[in-house]
Amino acid sequence: MSKPVRRVVTGHDTNGTAIFRSDETFDTSVVPSGDAAMATIWTTANVPADLNDETDGRQRNAGTTLNGGSVIRIVDMLPGGVSPMHRTNSIDYGIVLEGEVELELDDGLTKRMGTGDIIVQRGTIHLWRNPSATEVCRIAFILIEAPPYLHNGAPLPELKPH
Numbered sequence: 001m002s003k004p005v006r007r008v009v010t011g012h013d014t015n016g017t018a019i020f021r022s023d024e025t026f027d028t029s030v031v032p033s034g035d036a037a038m039a040t041i042w043t044t045a046n047v048p049a050d051l052n053d054e055t056d057g058r059q060r061n062a063g064t065t066l067n068g069g070s071v072i073r074i075v076d077m078l079p080g081g082v083s084p085m086h087r088t089n090s091i092d093y094g095i096v097l098e099g100e101v102e103l104e105l106d107d108g109l110t111k112r113m114g115t116g117d118i119i120v121q122r123g124t125i126h127l128w129r130n131p132s133a134t135e136v137c138r139i140a141f142i143l144i145e146a147p148p149y150l151h152n153g154a155p156l157p158e159l160k161p162h
Helices: none
Strands: 005-012 018-026 036-044 070-077 090-098 100-105 110-114 118-122 126-129 137-145
Touching: 005 036, 070 126, 100 137
Parallel strands: none
Antiparallel strands: 005 018, 036 070, 070 137, 090 118, 090 137, 100 110, 100 126
């Protein structure tokens, strides 16, 4: 499987001095569809974020996105894995950390991205595919809630992955 994820969180002590709140490692967990393993790193309940909220953002209940907030997670696309087609009401920034991933849009067009490439996903229907039969593709995703895309004045509906 993939290597563990390390997360370092900062904060403030009672004097307002910067401190390290935590330094921990954890594994990703395989999602029910079996195409990927994920680990939530942090969430915020609001955008803009409330820096006085002492909740451990990893412990906040979040789906694919978080209404009104933001999510950062690590996604390990497993070898040969293909996600379901989906669309979320969010702006998503994906940074390929290791391996390659293919992004397919609802009309069948594809782009392949590799280590260091950055994806800006703007509310379109899409799926992810790991073209490798042997290597995991690790991506950091930052998702920030957004209103739905309006097409001819009508909002396009979310299509949640199953």
